[in-house]
Amino acid sequence: MTIEITEGVWLSYNNQEDGFRLPVNPASIEIKEGVKGKTHTILGKGEINVIQAPELREVSLESFFPMVKYPYAVVEKPEKPIWYVEKIQKWMATKRPIRLVYAGANMYPDSEGVKIAELNMAASIENFTWREVAGSPGDLEFKLTLKEYVFYSALRTSIVEDQGEAVLEAQQPQRPDEREAPKTYTLVAGDGLWKVAQKCLGDGSRYPEIQKLNGISDAQLNSLPIGMTIQLP
Known part of the structure; x- marks a missing residue:
């Protein structure tokens, strides 16, 4: 799924491989x-306030999934309302x-003329409520609350020599990957379990987990x- 930036709201999953635009x-x-x-209270000064780092953003929105094509819908051929709910x-x-x-x-172009969305973030679905209202032709109203998600992982370190002494050096963190991890892998020529663990799990030393x-x-x-399909942890 490739998002072309025009006015609207898109929800996607697995690095935009699956998703949709809100029809309304x-x-x-x-x-x-x-x-x-x-x-904190300081003697002789009273109460002071220490500003902390910003909290994760929360986004709330309400709309509905239409059963029929309304003139104000922004999707030419919307799916059935229950399709969006199940997704x-x-x-x-x-x-x-x-x-x-x-x-x-309020979206704006960058220095190369590419349109930048006002909000583009990974998020967890914190709350999703939906209902069918009497009198509508099967439309489903919904409320959605999302919370900003920050990708994180433990920093890998390696031992290097600095002026004759062994010191720990932190490696650069890998680029966040939104893709869903595969559940199986099919062996090709040259594959061993260490290589598979490195390729699929990001750590070759985890090969005993695959072996077990x-x-x-x-x-x-x-x-x-070659051609053997193995399960991944």
Whole structure:
């Protein structure tokens, strides 16, 4: 799924491989930002406030999934309302973040003329409520609350020599990857479990997890057949 930036709201999953544009734009989008200051009492000075780092943003929006094509809908051929509901439910069940892109009247071009959305962030689905209202032709109204998601991982370190002394050096963190991790892998020529662990899990030393999960003996490690499908942890 490739998002062409025009005015609207998009929700996507797995590095934009799956997603949709909201068929009816919300009347409003509320973005909550703030910080939590800590207060301390200092003798002779009284109470002071220490400003902390900004909190993760929260986004709330309301709209509806239409059963029929209304003149104000922004999608030419919307899916059935329950399709959108089941799609969001499926994403929630994965316990993975999605991506929210909101482009309104305040979007702007960068130095190369590429349009920049007002809001483009990874987010967790914090709350999703929906209902069918009597009198509508099957439309489903919904409320969605999202919270900004920050990708994180432990920093890898390596031992290097500095002026004759061994010191720890932190490696640069990898670029955040929104893609869903694969569940299986099919061996190709030159593959070994260490190489598979490095390629699929990002750490070759985790190969014993793959070995145990697939019931592979030590004697089989050097004779795994090409085309064998193995489960990944």
